[in-house]
Amino acid sequence: MSHHIVELKDVGYVYPDGTPALTGIDLTLLHGESVGLVGANGAGKSTLLRHLCGAHAPQTGRIRIGDTPVVASTLREVRRTVGMVFQDPDDQLFMPTVADDVAFGPLNIGLPPAEAAQRVDRALEQVGALHLKKRPPYRLSGGEKRAVAIATVLACAPDVLVMDEPSANLDPRSRRLLISLLRGFTHTKLLATHDLDLVLELCERTVILYQGRIMADGPTREIFADRALLDSCGLEPPLCMQDCPVCGADRIACPH
Amino acid sequence: MSIDTALLELRRLDDLAAQDTALHRLDARAKVLVTLAYLICVLSLHPYAVSRLVPFAAYPLLLALLGEIPLGVVARRAALALPFVLFVGVFNPLFDRTVQLHLGPLAVTGGMLSFSSIVLRSLLAVSTGIVLVAVTGFDQICRALGRLGMPTVFLVQLQFLYRYIFVLAAEATRMLHARELRCAPGTRPTLREYRSLLGCLLLRTLDRAGRIHQAMLCRGFQGQMPEQRPKGRFGAAEWRFCLAWGLFFLAVRIYDLPTLLGALAGGLLR
Numbered sequence: 001m002s003h004h005i006v007e008l009k010d011v012g013y014v015y016p017d018g019t020p021a022l023t024g025i026d027l028t029l030l031h032g033e034s035v036g037l038v039g040a041n042g043a044g045k046s047t048l049l050r051h052l053c054g055a056h057a058p059q060t061g062r063i064r065i066g067d068t069p070v071v072a073s074t075l076r077e078v079r080r081t082v083g084m085v086f087q088d089p090d091d092q093l094f095m096p097t098v099a100d101d102v103a104f105g106p107l108n109i110g111l112p113p114a115e116a117a118q119r120v121d122r123a124l125e126q127v128g129a130l131h132l133k134k135r136p137p138y139r140l141s142g143g144e145k146r147a148v149a150i151a152t153v154l155a156c157a158p159d160v161l162v163m164d165e166p167s168a169n170l171d172p173r174s175r176r177l178l179i180s181l182l183r184g185f186t187h188t189k190l191l192a193t194h195d196l197d198l199v200l201e202l203c204e205r206t207v208i209l210y211q212g213r214i215m216a217d218g219p220t221r222e223i224f225a226d227r228a229l230l231d232s233c234g235l236e237p238p239l240c241m242q243d244c245p246v247c248g249a250d251r252i253a254c255p256h
Numbered sequence: 257m258s259i260d261t262a263l264l265e266l267r268r269l270d271d272l273a274a275q276d277t278a279l280h281r282l283d284a285r286a287k288v289l290v291t292l293a294y295l296i297c298v299l300s301l302h303p304y305a306v307s308r309l310v311p312f313a314a315y316p317l318l319l320a321l322l323g324e325i326p327l328g329v330v331a332r333r334a335a336l337a338l339p340f341v342l343f344v345g346v347f348n349p350l351f352d353r354t355v356q357l358h359l360g361p362l363a364v365t366g367g368m369l370s371f372s373s374i375v376l377r378s379l380l381a382v383s384t385g386i387v388l389v390a391v392t393g394f395d396q397i398c399r400a401l402g403r404l405g406m407p408t409v410f411l412v413q414l415q416f417l418y419r420y421i422f423v424l425a426a427e428a429t430r431m432l433h434a435r436e437l438r439c440a441p442g443t444r445p446t447l448r449e450y451r452s453l454l455g456c457l458l459l460r461t462l463d464r465a466g467r468i469h470q471a472m473l474c475r476g477f478q479g480q481m482p483e484q485r486p487k488g489r490f491g492a493a494e495w496r497f498c499l500a501w502g503l504f505f506l507a508v509r510i511y512d513l514p515t516l517l518g519a520l521a522g523g524l525l526r
């Protein structure tokens with residue numbers, strides 16, 4: 001297996017209605033790396049992620065996952081390597097029960113039902129949702145849905161985890177659980193999110209997207225410390241790096 | 257009834273289908289076949305034959321009883337179909353005025369007979385369908401149809417139809433809520449509003465359906481729903497079920513059971 005697991009070269013994409021969403025994206029993810037993809041609303045994060053699971057084909061440039069170029073004929077293989085967690089868990093949960101939903105992927109790749117059932121239990125246990133197994137997904141809370149959605153992807157045993165806004169709609173407790181859950185994974189991860197604090201905790205590397213272009217790519221702490229850069233990309237520093245809300249002093253020096 | 261409650265009612269059937277009774281465990285194919293035979297028998301009866309429909313009520317009733325389906329649940333859903341049925345049959349009494357029989361002083365016309373027969377037959381058919389879903393589950397019914405030879409394309413269509421009804425309804429509820437919040441309380445949408453709401457609903461549903469389809473593709477969907485449960489077997493219990501009901505349907509379809517019983521009772525009294 002090559003060391004570069006995800007490689008985008010000069011990728012560009014314009015939506016059919018003429019909206020340019022991505023321009024000249026060069027991005028390489030290494031094995032086991034955890035990368036945060038941040039950017040203001042409409043920066044093109046979701047569009048970029050959709051390229052990685054083959055939902056969009058790049059109009060210019062090329063994409064490789066492992067040793068496989070992403071083209072129409074390799075999509076099946078690519079989709080087994082890349083596990084995508086969608087922004088809205090409701091889009092991802094469509095079977096009558098949680099167990100059916102988590103089993104969907106494994107059964108589709110042809111695993112015998114007994115083995116698929118094992119994977120279901122394992123994946124649900126990993127996300128701490130084994131007790132939800134028999135429930136219908138539409139009756140779960142937002143956080144439970146998110147956990148199950150992650151389980152559906154884990155059950156397919158992907159090498160790369162791609163997540164769109166994993167912490168959206170989660171209460172602080174569920175968010176905390178999600179963070180510790182993600183930290184436990186050894187997968188290569190790409191997390192698109194507005195939650196810069198989450199990026200700070202989970203990703204050693206950050207990519208900033210602004211109007212469809214990559215504006216910065218480097219160590220998370222350095223990037224988040226660059227106020228001018230964040231400001232020019234329409235972002236604000238993570239809360240834990242902002243000045244103290246009580247006395248206005250620099251966080252590090254502040255007594256609060 | 258609002259969309260939310262209608263949706264809830266549909267889902268209630270799924271809950272009931274998850275029960276575990278002997279009837280639920282029966283292979284879905286047996287239940288589907290018998291129900292098809294039942295519908296053919298009921299729908300092919302002569303339009304004036306109202307009393308002959310009565311013995312046919314045994315099938316949905318017994319099924320509900322064996323499957324522990326509360327009759328109230330069935331009745332509530334069947335009632336939803338009533339307005340449509342009434343509308344279809346309502347002109348019959350006006351058109352067909354030939355007198356068919358006399359009940360004491362009341363002259364019963366052919367139109368009145370066929371009207372009541374339409375209503376009764378539709379109610380029987382609808383409640384049987386509801387009971388079938390409640391003792392089998394929509395998913396299992398689809399699979400049974402597939403194993404009975406229905407082409408996969410139609411099958412997947414049917415399964416998607418059922419899945420997306422919920423998506424569509426959820427989307428519609430959200431939009432109606434959003435509208436309500438911005439309107440004077442109690443005002444109904446005007447025709448114009450309905451038009452743009454519907455257009456919007458269509459686009460949003462298409463969008464969402466597209467995203468769900470993407471999510472399915474990402475997890476290896478290849479045009480066929482995978483099956484986790486072991487395939488049922490068409491064993492002795494299934495044959496017994498089919499034979500027993502088949503004979504019963506034949507009997508009540510060929511012989512006019514209520515009249516025969518009436519004559520018998522009359523003979524005994526005399």
Ligand SMILES: Nc1ncnc2c1ncn2[C@@H]1O[C@H](COP(=O)(O)OP(=O)(O)OP(=O)(O)O)[C@@H](O)[C@H]1O
Binds near residue numbers: 045
């Ligand atoms: N289906 C579409 N058709 C046309 N333009 C689109 C479509 N989806 C997104 N866009 C446009 O593409 C650009 C990038 O959108 P994208 O959804 O990738 O942004 P994002 O970074 O995910 O934003 P957010 O943080 O709000 O989720 C935006 O300008 C958006 O208006």
Ligand SMILES: [Mg+2]
Binds near residue numbers: 045046087164
């Ligand atoms: Mg997005």
